[in-house]
Amino acid sequence: MALTPMMQQYHDAKQVAGDALLLFRMGDFYELFHEDATKAAGILGLSLTSRDKGDPKNGKEPTPMAGFPHHQLDQYLAKIIAAGMRAAVCEQVEDPKEAKGIVRRDVTRIVSRGTVTDDTLLDPQSSNFLLAIAPYESSDRSACGLAWIDVSTGRFEATSVDPSRLGDELARIAPVELLVREDRPPLPVEWSERRVVTSRPPWAFGQQAAKAALDKHFGPHALEGFGFNESDAPALAAAGAVLDYLVETQKASMAHIDRLVPHRTGSTLEIDESTRRSLEITKTIRDGTREGSLWGVLDRTITSMGARLLGDWLANPLTSVDTIVARHDAVEELLKNASLTTALRETLRSIYDMPRLLARITTGRASPRDLCFVARTLACLPKVKAKLADRTSARLEQLHTRIDLCGGIRKDLETALEEECPLTAREGGFIRSGFNAELDEQRELAKGGKQWIAKYQAEAIERTGIPSMKIGFNRVFGYYLEVTHAHRDKVPDDFIRKQTLKNAERYVTPELKEYEEKVLAAEERAQTLEYDLFVELRETVASAAKRLQATATALAEIDCLASLAELARSRNYVRPEMVDQAKLEIIGGRHPVLDVTEPEGTFVPNDVACKSRESRVESLEEDPAEGASFLLITGPNMAGKSTYIRQVALLTLMSQVGSFVPAEKATVGVADRIFARVGASDDLARGRSTFMVEMTETARILNTATPRSLVILDEIGRGTSTYDGLSIAWAVVEHLHNVVGCRTLFATHYHELTDLEAQLTGLANFNVAVQEHAGRVVFLHRIISGSADKSYGIHVAQLAGVPREVNERAADILEQLEAKSAQTGESDQRYRLDRPAKNGSLQMTLFEMADHPLLDEIRELDIDSMTPLEAFGKLSDWHEQLGTLQDS
Numbered sequence: 001m002a003l004t005p006m007m008q009q010y011h012d013a014k015q016v017a018g019d020a021l022l023l024f025r026m027g028d029f030y031e032l033f034h035e036d037a038t039k040a041a042g043i044l045g046l047s048l049t050s051r052d053k054g055d056p057k058n059g060k061e062p063t064p065m066a067g068f069p070h071h072q073l074d075q076y077l078a079k080i081i082a083a084g085m086r087a088a089v090c091e092q093v094e095d096p097k098e099a100k101g102i103v104r105r106d107v108t109r110i111v112s113r114g115t116v117t118d119d120t121l122l123d124p125q126s127s128n129f130l131l132a133i134a135p136y137e138s139s140d141r142s143a144c145g146l147a148w149i150d151v152s153t154g155r156f157e158a159t160s161v162d163p164s165r166l167g168d169e170l171a172r173i174a175p176v177e178l179l180v181r182e183d184r185p186p187l188p189v190e191w192s193e194r195r196v197v198t199s200r201p202p203w204a205f206g207q208q209a210a211k212a213a214l215d216k217h218f219g220p221h222a223l224e225g226f227g228f229n230e231s232d233a234p235a236l237a238a239a240g241a242v243l244d245y246l247v248e249t250q251k252a253s254m255a256h257i258d259r260l261v262p263h264r265t266g267s268t269l270e271i272d273e274s275t276r277r278s279l280e281i282t283k284t285i286r287d288g289t290r291e292g293s294l295w296g297v298l299d300r301t302i303t304s305m306g307a308r309l310l311g312d313w314l315a316n317p318l319t320s321v322d323t324i325v326a327r328h329d330a331v332e333e334l335l336k337n338a339s340l341t342t343a344l345r346e347t348l349r350s351i352y353d354m355p356r357l358l359a360r361i362t363t364g365r366a367s368p369r370d371l372c373f374v375a376r377t378l379a380c381l382p383k384v385k386a387k388l389a390d391r392t393s394a395r396l397e398q399l400h401t402r403i404d405l406c407g408g409i410r411k412d413l414e415t416a417l418e419e420e421c422p423l424t425a426r427e428g429g430f431i432r433s434g435f436n437a438e439l440d441e442q443r444e445l446a447k448g449g450k451q452w453i454a455k456y457q458a459e460a461i462e463r464t465g466i467p468s469m470k471i472g473f474n475r476v477f478g479y480y481l482e483v484t485h486a487h488r489d490k491v492p493d494d495f496i497r498k499q500t501l502k503n504a505e506r507y508v509t510p511e512l513k514e515y516e517e518k519v520l521a522a523e524e525r526a527q528t529l530e531y532d533l534f535v536e537l538r539e540t541v542a543s544a545a546k547r548l549q550a551t552a553t554a555l556a557e558i559d560c561l562a563s564l565a566e567l568a569r570s571r572n573y574v575r576p577e578m579v580d581q582a583k584l585e586i587i588g589g590r591h592p593v594l595d596v597t598e599p600e601g602t603f604v605p606n607d608v609a610c611k612s613r614e615s616r617v618e619s620l621e622e623d624p625a626e627g628a629s630f631l632l633i634t635g636p637n638m639a640g641k642s643t644y645i646r647q648v649a650l651l652t653l654m655s656q657v658g659s660f661v662p663a664e665k666a667t668v669g670v671a672d673r674i675f676a677r678v679g680a681s682d683d684l685a686r687g688r689s690t691f692m693v694e695m696t697e698t699a700r701i702l703n704t705a706t707p708r709s710l711v712i713l714d715e716i717g718r719g720t721s722t723y724d725g726l727s728i729a730w731a732v733v734e735h736l737h738n739v740v741g742c743r744t745l746f747a748t749h750y751h752e753l754t755d756l757e758a759q760l761t762g763l764a765n766f767n768v769a770v771q772e773h774a775g776r777v778v779f780l781h782r783i784i785s786g787s788a789d790k791s792y793g794i795h796v797a798q799l800a801g802v803p804r805e806v807n808e809r810a811a812d813i814l815e816q817l818e819a820k821s822a823q824t825g826e827s828d829q830r831y832r833l834d835r836p837a838k839n840g841s842l843q844m845t846l847f848e849m850a851d852h853p854l855l856d857e858i859r860e861l862d863i864d865s866m867t868p869l870e871a872f873g874k875l876s877d878w879h880e881q882l883g884t885l886q887d888s
């Protein structure tokens with residue numbers, strides 16, 4: 001059956017929309033049809049109706065249909081986006097009055113999580129990145145290009161990474177939507193969950209398509225100017241893919257995306273996905289929220305752009321001492337000058353989210369209110385600039401210079417706009433009177449006309465003696481005089497009847513028509529003029545977008561620095577001394593989150609001192625008693641081991657972000673990478689057990705840590721049997737101490753490991769002090785030198801409410817086991833790993849297996865040629881064989 005012209009138009013639009021829900025504008029409604037209508041009815045709570053009755057004879061079902069009034073578009077877009085779907089908005093693109101035949105319609109934009117620009121659909125405090133992943137393979141290289149755009153601010157960056165680092169980069173950038181090649185296997189669940197994943201054809205990721213898209217947008221040769229080179233081919237392929245997608249779906253000017261910034265590894269601290277999660281830098285492990293994370297505690301910013309920048313700083317701590325020190329200098333100046341900081345923060349309260357306003361202005365989606373917000377922000381700039389006039393630190397000096405007052409634009413906006421402006425330009429009334437003579441004239445005419453109509457009504461009442469007669473207006477007849485049936489006989493002859501209602505008649509007169517034309521024409525003219533003036537103003541601001549954006553970036557940074565100063569003041573933080581050596585000395589350090597959440601004064605501060613093997617060797621020549629590189633921390637459950645080691649990692653990270661730290665004194669050597677393996681987590685989604693996850697992460701640390709890194713490890717080897725676990729922990733300690741030599745804090749319950757202090761010169765034992773009082777333990781949370789005497793596991797079980805008889809039985813068993821082990825001379829170290837210094841090969845001393853053939857294999861093993869993961873695999877293998885042997 002042939003389609004009606006309108007349904008043909010619908011089908012054409014649906015081709016463009018693809019899998020996005022097509023919102024098809026029909027008069028004052030957006031309608032959805034077919035499958036889209038059925039889906040929308042479920043997601044959006046719309047009632048499902050049908051457009052026709054179908055054709056039962058030919059087996060044709062009625063066409064499902066659902067819709068909503070046009071003014072509710074934003075509300076429904078928000079729901080569609082929240083449901084992780086995309087929506088294609090198909091508008092009427094010509095005036096129905098002027099249409100010959102059916103009105104023309106076009107898909108004007110495709111909206112998804114990663115392409116929204118409306119404030120109502122965005123999280124003010126987070127960037128909203130759309131990220132493309134471009135797989136890249138050449139004869140000598142396999143890489144992944146990544147490019148991410150925040151359309152709501154215009155930020156655009158790209159990088160090339162080794163495919164193994166893809167998860168880390170996704171955790172760092174935290175995009176909301178991913179563009180992937182449709183012919184590649186689906187991404188692992190943990191990368192795609194809570195994100196929209198949009199498939200794109202392979203050609204979209206090709207080098208040629210990318211070059212064409214980038215050249216078209218930025219102009220030829222712009223990329224070299226941005227600092228890209230030949231080795232960046234994967235990054236550029238991704239950049240082209242993401243830009244091309246925007247051009248295709250947004251159909252608006254993307255002029256605000258005026259730069260593509262290369263992201264270079266090495267300039268920022270490398271933090272892998274699991275470390276980011278374990279340290280709870282931007283969200284908590286428990287519920288994935290900002291509240292309770294480091295970001296939540298640190299953020300005292302006033303503006304949304306400041307909050308986003310701080311999030312960005314936390315995701316990308318610095319590695320250059322000079323740049324970090326420049327931030328610390330600025331924070332210190334603001335901390336010392338409290339009145340300046342208070343005044344700056346007060347002014348920032350009147351500043352709006354400029355990057356997002358500018359994005360809407362340059363893409364032509366701004367409202368008069370957006371322009372009004374720009375004007376208000378510009379009005380604050382002289383105050384901010386004046387306040388920074390006497391600054392002394394280099395960074396504040398630079399920021400002061402970067403604030404461009406944009407006086408001309410401010411004056412234009414202030415003379416043109418009313419104090420309060422409406423949300424849509426069509427509402428009108430936002431241009432000040434006196435700004436444009438023609439507009440004033442038309443407004444007067446329209447106003448005068450309305451007064452005339454009121455007067456005409458009064459005169460008509462007097463002339464006819466019909467007191468209830470009133471003048472009304474509708475779109476069909478324009479102005480009319482309404483007379484109830486009771487007064488019909490008093491209607492004069494010059495009234496022309498137009499419409500009969502149930503209780504009344506409607507009439508027009510020649511005079512009424514004449515004035516109506518004048519009024520309506522004036523109103524329409526005023527509206528058009530006002531809209532044109534609005535577009536002109538919008539363009540004035542858009543043409544200065546670059547200057548305004550640079551000023552906005554400076555304001556965001558001032559907000560961040562002032563926020564760090566305010567935090568340092570209110571929480572009593574100190575400035576860390578940054579050094580270019582791999583050492584760390586903290587006195588009276590506190591965990592930044594527990595410091596806030598624990599009752600005031602109850603958190604017990606602790607010290608730390610360690611330095612990498614290299615720095616230790618250097619300083620040993622001066623002072624043989626200089627600190628260790630490897631701190632082994634034992635202590636009862638619940639004593640505070642994990643808290644302590646995390647605290648050390650967090651204080652290092654905070655220092656490199658530019659923040660002061662919760663401590664009495666801190667000297668921090670810049671780390672190139674921080675690794676945290678804290679707490680057991682499994683990854684059932686990828687079919688990996690807790691132990692497998694632990695080993696993969698551990699292997700990665702051993703393979704990638706450098707002498708400049710900081711490693712914190714908690715309970716390594718806990719996910720397997722005691723001896724396997726101990727063997728692995730042992731080997732890990734040796735590798736980190738002997739081979740890597742980086743600063744390491746290792747919390748463990750394997751007391752056997754404390755014996756290593758005698759063999760490994762850079763290893764020092766620490767434990768967490770407890771007091772035993774009337775059979776109960778009291779946790780002092782104080783880290784002291786030396787190893788713990790026992791685990792107090794049973795005491796903790798008692799604290800946790802394990803029934804008394806179970807606890808007593810456990811204590812009984814423990815006693816018997818200890819007695820047995822004393823008798824036989826056996827200890828947990830039966831299967832200890834022994835590394836003869838001579839050939840460096842790892843051997844296992846299996847006391848009970850003197851003649852087992854496995855021993856030869858073990859003796860011959862060249863551990864140095866294996867990766868740690870291979871070595872662990874081998875160990876597990878042996879233990880398994882040993883187990884079978886013992887069982888038989």
Ligand SMILES: Nc1ncnc2c1ncn2[C@@H]1O[C@H](COP(=O)(O)OP(=O)(O)OP(=O)(O)O)[C@@H](O)[C@H]1O
Pocket residue numbers: 598602603604605606635636637638639640641642643644781782
């Ligand atoms: N320095 C401290 N001051 C005050 N309270 C602390 C301190 N350190 C830890 N705590 C408290 O002790 C609790 C347990 O700490 P943590 O989880 O670090 O212990 P743990 O030794 O790692 O335990 P387990 O071995 O059972 O994992 C924390 O939740 C915290 O409330």
